[in-house]
Amino acid sequence: MRMSGGRIRFRGNIQAWVMIWTALVSLLLGWPSRCVCQAPSDPAVPPIDPGTNANDVPAAVPGNVVRAGEPLAVALPGGIAEAVSRVEAYDETGKAVADAAVAENGVAVFGRGTLAPGWYQLRYKNTAGESVGSTTAAVLMPFDRPWNPDDNPIAVDLAVSWLAPEDVPDSAAGLVRLARMAGVGWVRDRLRWREIQPDPDTWAETTRYDATAELQKNSGLRVLSVFHDTPAWTRPADGSPVDLRHVYRFCAGLSRRFKGRIDAWEPWNEANAGNFGGWPIHHMCAWQKAAYMGFKDGDPAIPVCWQPIGGINTPSQAKGILEGGVASYFDIFTIHSYDWAHSFASLWSNALQAASGKPLWITEIDRGIAGGLSDPLDDLPLDRALLKAKYIPQEYALAMVNGAARVFHFIL
Template sequence: MYKKLIILVSTLLSVSIASLVADPSPIDSARLRLTTSRPAHIFTESAPVVFNLTEPAGQTYSWRVHDWQGNLCAEGVLSEGETSLAIKKLPRGYFELEVKSETAVRWEPPIPFALVSDPATRTLNADSPFAVDSALSWTASKGVKGTKLDPEKPYEVIADIAQLSGVSMIRDRLGWFETTNPKPGVYEWGSYETTAALLAQRGIKILSLYESFPETKPSPSWTKDGLYDLAAVYQFSQAAAQQFKGRTVAWEFWNEPDLKRKIPAWDFAASQKAAYLGFKKGNPDVNVLNGSISNIHRAAGMLRLLLDNGMGDYYDTFNLHTYLLPKYHSRVMRETQSLLTAYGLEKKPLWVTEVGLAYEGNGDVAPLQAGSDRREHGPDQARAQAERVVTTEVTLHALGAQRVFFFVLPAFNEANGNKAWGLLRWDWMVKPGFVALSNLTHQLGDAQLLGDYTLGPGVQAYLFTQCGTGKNAPRKGTQTLVIWSNVDRTISLPYPGERLELVDLMGKVSSLTPAEKGQYSLRVGPSAVYLNGLSGLTPATPFALELKNEKKSSVTELSTILRIKLGPTFKTQAQTYASFPSSPAEAEVEVYNFSDEAITGAVKNLGSGYELQGLPERVSVPAQGTISLPVKLVFPKVAPIGATMVKLGAEFPGRKVASATIPILADLPAVATQCEERAIPAMDVGSWIKNSSGKMDIQINAASGEITFPVSFTDNVDRWIHPALKIPKDTLNGALALSFEIRAAPKSTECSGMLVLSDARDSSQIVYGEQPETSFKVNDQWQTITIDFRSHPMALRPEQIRLLRVGCNPKQNSYAFSLRNLKFYVEKKP
C-alpha cells in the first residue's frame, strides 16, 4: 500500500527550513501531487491544516479523511484549478487523507498527517519521566543508510519534530571516531555540535552516549585496544562533557555492554570508572549513567561482576533497557532493584533508556524506496506501537523509573531491514506512535504520579495530579487517570462530578457524563485513554520514589583505579570469568591516578584460594599517570569446582579505591571427577510440548535413547521448530550444568540452534526465558551442547527451571532433528 504512495501520489515533505524530499520514482502527471509546510505532516492546533498542490488541479477530485480508528472525519471536493486543500475542524489526532479523481475508480493510497498541541502553548517540565530516544546525530544524518527520501536539512527537521513531541529530554549518540578526535587533544565535533545547538534552541536537554573508539589510526592518545586505554577514555569523556556542557546534561558510557562479547566485565568496569572521572572533570554537574544493561534477566551475572568491581561509585543514575511486554516489566524492575539493593545502591535514580515494540515481527509493508530493504509497519503494527508508547512509559515509571525513553524517533530498521523501530516512516511521514507520544506528554508531561488505581480485573489505571506549571496553570490541582485494558470492556467509575473530559490515545477530546448519578461508565481497551478533571481520588498503592541525598565521594577520592590485566594463559569466557590457567600464571596489576597530585600507597591481595607473588610493599603513581606491576598467580594443582575470586584492593591516603575482581573457573571436564551425572527425564512423549510453525511430530526410540522431532513446512513460511521439555519442579536443584547431544537428519542443511531455559509452565508463556550465551549449529553430526550454570550466572536459578526449549530454524521444508543423553551435573557429596 505505501509503496504505491511513492509512485502514485508523491506526498512530498516540505518544511520551512528544508527543501522538498527527493523522490526517486517517476510521477504520473495526471496524479494529484500534494505538499505541506509541516515537518512529517505534523500540524498544530494554532495553524490551519492545508495541503498545497504543486500545480493547479487538472480536474475535480473528491477527498476524505479518516482517523486512526477508521472513522470518517471530513470529506469534500477539490475543484479543477484549485491550488490547495484545506481541512477544517479536526480534533487532535492521527489522520489519513485519501483523494480520488472524477475519472478514477479507486481512492489513492492514504497520506498520513497529524494534529497535535502547539509547543507554544506548553510549558516543558524538565523532570518529566516521558522521553524519547532520537539517536538523531546518527539516524537523521543526510542520506543515512542510502535513503533518498529525507529532507534537505534532516537535523533541523528532526529537531522540530522532537519539539512537537513535547518531550523535555532526548537520547542521542556521539561518535568517538578519527573524524571527531583526529589527533591527541584535537576535537572536531561537526554535526554533533549542530544537533546539540538545534535541540538547545528548542529547550530540549540531551542524554548522550558514545560506544565507539578510533581503531584505524591509533596514536599516542589511544591504542588499538580502544576501551582498554583508560587514559584515552578519560580524555575523550572530559572533552565531550566540557564541549556540550549545559546542553548534554547526562552522559551514558557505552551502549549494551552485555551484548559486546569482546570485553569482560572487569575490564568494562575499569573503563566505566575512567569515563565517569573524565565526564566529571569536564562538567562536575553532569549526570553520569552506567553502560546500559540490555537484558537484566540474562545478564545478571555480568551486572553483579561489574558491581563487585566497584562500578556502583562510578555512576549517578543506573540505566537499563527492556523490550519485554509490559506485563513482564514488574519482574524486570523487581529483579534489577533487588540486585542493586544487595549492593546498597537502591536509592540511586534509575532510568530505562530504551524500550519499544519488539514482538510484532517483520514489517508488513514493503520498502517505500525502490531498491531499499527497509520494510515499514503495517496498520496493525503501527497501532500496536502507538499503544506500546503509553503502556511502557507509564508502567515503567510507575515501577520506579524516573525517566523512560521510547526507541526510536526517526526511521530505523534492524534484522536486514525487516524490523522497523521508528516513530516516523522512511519517507519522513508521521506514524500513530509519534502522535501517541505527543499526546502522552500533553496529558501527563507536567503531572506527578500518585499511584495505581483499582478499576477491576484486567484493567491498568494510574492516577496523576496535575502540577499546573507555567502555561499549564489551568489544570493545576486536578487529577488525571490513564487507563487501558488487556481486552475491550466497559468499566464503571464511582465519582460525584457532573462532567469529565475523556481523551483518546491520539488526543481527541470528548465530554463524559455520568450514566447515572455518581456513576460513570466508559469503554476501555489496549489503547490507553485519559480521564481529566478529577479530584479527591486516592491511589490503591501510593507511588513512593525515595531517593537518598547522601554525600557522594568526591572525584578526587575516586580518582585511583585498579585493573588486573591477565596474561596469555588465561582465557576470558562469556564476559564473566576467566578459565583456570596453568600455574603459575602471569598477570599485571595496573594503578591509574587521574588526580592532579602524585600518590603513594599499597596494593593488597584480598582474595583466597591462590597465591599472589611479586607485589611490592609500597608504590607511587605520578599525577595523571599509571604504573604496571608484573605479578604471578599460583593456583592449586586440583582445580576447585567453584570459582576462585582473584581480588585486589589498594590503600592510598585520601582515596577510596574500588577493588578489582576476576572469577577464575575451571572448565567442566577439568572437575568432572568432582561431579555426579543425573539424567533429565525426557523419554516420554507426554513430557514434551509441540512448538513449531510447521506440522510437527515427536518420536521416542527407547533402544537408542533418542527423541526425534520430524516436521514439515509449507512454502513461504517462517520455518522454526522449538519443542519444549517439561522439567518437574526442583529437578535441577543444585545443578552445576546440563548437557545434551543434538543431530539433524542425514544430509540436512546446517542451521542455527537455540536454547531457552524458563520458569514458565507453558511454551507460549516463554518471554522471560533465560538464553545462556551458547550458540551452536545443528548439522547431521552428533555434537554435545553444555550449559555451565557456573559460568552463566542468571537471574533464574537452576531449581526454578520448568521448561527446556531447544530447537532451530531449518532451511528446508522437510526436516528432523534428534536429541539424546539429556543430563545434568551436581557436586558429589563426600
C-alpha cells in the first residue's frame, strides 16, 4: 500500500482484487455468479459499516469499496480537485453506467443503489468532459451464509504492520476493513525482533505490532505472524550463527506477549534465500527446533509452522527435514509458491513429503503479470487486470486440490 495524490494505494491492484473475489465466490464456494464480491455479515463478527461523519454524510473509505445498498463517496486527490466537476463510473466492459457531481468539499457521492454490485473505473472529468485522472471502486454483495474464519481456507498476506504508513491516519484499519470485506478468515502479518526486544534485558512496552494485532483480532480475523530479522546484540562479531538460546527466549516471549491476539507463528521466512540469510538446511532445522520449543514454552497451545523455504522445495531439503527429525517441531508445514497453478502437483511433491502428514499452508502465493509500464502507479491496464482476476481463483482452487489446507495470496 502506498500514498499517491492524497489517496491510499493498496498494493496488489485493487481493480484486479475486486474482480478476483467475484470469481472466487462462484468458483470456490459454489455461489451464483451474480453474487459478486460478497462481504461477511455474520452477526457474531463486528459489522463493517460505511464511513460517515458526524452529520451522517457518507465519507470516503479506503479502496472505494462498499457493500450493495450503501452510498459510495469518492474523495478527489488534492492536486486535481479544483479541476474536476464530475466523476463517471465505467464497468469492466468499459461502459459508462453512472456519474456524480463533485461537491464543494471535493467529494463526489454515488447514492444508494446507483451502482450495481461489481468493479468500476472512476474517471475524473473536468467541465469540458475531459478525463484528468482516475481511480477504481467496487460494490460488494453481503454473504448469504455464516462466516467462520477457522473453516475458511481463503486467506491473504495482509502485512498490515509494515504496509500501513504510520503517518496516514487509520491506514491500518483501512487494510483490515478490506480484508474483512473480502471474506478471508486468516491474514499474515510481520514483526521485527529488534523493535520488540532492542537489547537482551529490554522488551518494548508497546509497539505498532501490539496495536495491529489487537486491531486484526477485534475485527474477527485470525492472524499468522512471522519475523525474519535479528537484533545486532544477538549476532556474534566473528559472523558465527546466532546463539539459539536467544531464539528460544525470544519466541517464548512472543507467544506469551501475543497470546490470544496472534493465532499461529512462522519462526523465519525463506532462510535459504540470500536476502534472508542464505542458510543451509541443517541451520534451518536447528533454528526451527529452538523456535518451536520457545513458542510452546510461552503458550503450549499455539500452532507453530515450519519456516517456509524460498522457491521450490528440493529433494535434498526434504531429506534434511526428514532426517533431522524436524516433523516433531512444527504443527503446520508452510511453503511459498510463485509458479503456475497447473504445475502445483509436481512442484509440491517434496514439500508434501517433508510435511509428514501435517497440514500444508501456502503462506505466500502469486504469479506475477507485467503491467506494461503504462501507469505511473503500476496499476495493470484493464485487459491484464481481467486476466489476473481470472487466474487467481484458479490459483486458490488448484492449491487446495493439490493438498493445501489454507492459502494466503501475496499480497493485498
